[in-house]
Amino acid sequence: MPTRYLSIIVLLLTLTGCSTPVTDGHLRVVATTGPIGDIVQAIAGERVVLRTLLGPGIDPHTYVATESDLFALQEAQIVFYNGLHLEAGLGRIFEAMNRSGRIPTVAVAEAIPPHLLLYADEGRNAYDPHVWHDPQRWSYAVRAVRDALIAVDPGGSVIYHRRTERYLADIQSLDAELRAMAARIPPERRILVTAHDAFQYFGQAYGFRVEAVQGISTASEASATAIRSLTELVVTNRIPAIFVETSVSPRTIEAVQSAARAVGHEVRLGGALFSDSLGDPDGPAGTYVGMMRQNMQTIVSALADM
Secondary structure, X not given: OOHHHHHHHHHHHHHOOOOOOOOOOOEEEEEOOHHHHHHHHHHHHHHEEEEEOOOOOOOOOOOOOOHHHHHHHHXXXXXXXXXXXXXXXXXXXXXXXXXXXXXXXXXXXXXXXXXXXXXXXOOOOOEOOOHHHOHHHHHHHHHHHHHHHHHHOHHHHHHHHHHHHHXXXXXXHHHHHHHHHHOOOOHHHOEEEEEEOOOHHHHHHHOOEEEEEEOOOOOOOOOHHHHHHHHHHHHHOOOOEEEEEOOOOOHHHHHHHHHHHHOOOOOEEEEEEOOOOOOOOOOOOOOHXXXXXXXXXXXXXXXXXX
């Protein structure tokens, strides 16, 4: 969208908002990513009309809002986004909405206590935004969504509390299941190599060393140096499989595979991981719990000593 139109709509977002009463009995909610949308749907159910901006396979690091997205934001009564600079291309919009205060705009990852966040770089200039890959940390985001929904729809408080407890119980069960699955991989084989650095929280939670070709964001291209360094790691450690991602081009991981093969080490592609989005709504990775389970199943199948 041309910059001049974006500027106009951002201005509209600061001047209009949820002053119009609800006429259909449903709260209009916008969520940026699939994991956040899944929280909203699980907690609120039919009390809301939910629009999730980023569907399966969409990279939030490079996503730019469409005209349809911007008007959905304008009509929303509450907006949930990840924060921690995950949705970099939407940052200007959320800054404007936060300044205006007319539409509640909630950065769910920023509800996580800072001591539980990982830094995105050695300079400690920013936090890693991929917090949903650890269910324990993600539980803070769930409670943040619940509290924000109650603030704008107090009549649903009992329902929101009840459904939140059910969802949190599902997440706790998921965490235990994932730990049991990870235990099938010998510790020395728990080296997870992916396209971009989205799995550090996952690695810390389940005992994996995580290495990636690209950094926290996919906005910049991977360097030849990074590919060489990762190839050396793969060859030295005789890593049996490396992983592409559903929202990132497989090109860099395929380059590592080719470079390893050139020096005599055959490393296979272990499958596609859901790094920044859920899967198709009707598929096994169409929910947060399903996505996390699918990722671990893919990793275990590729790395476990069969």
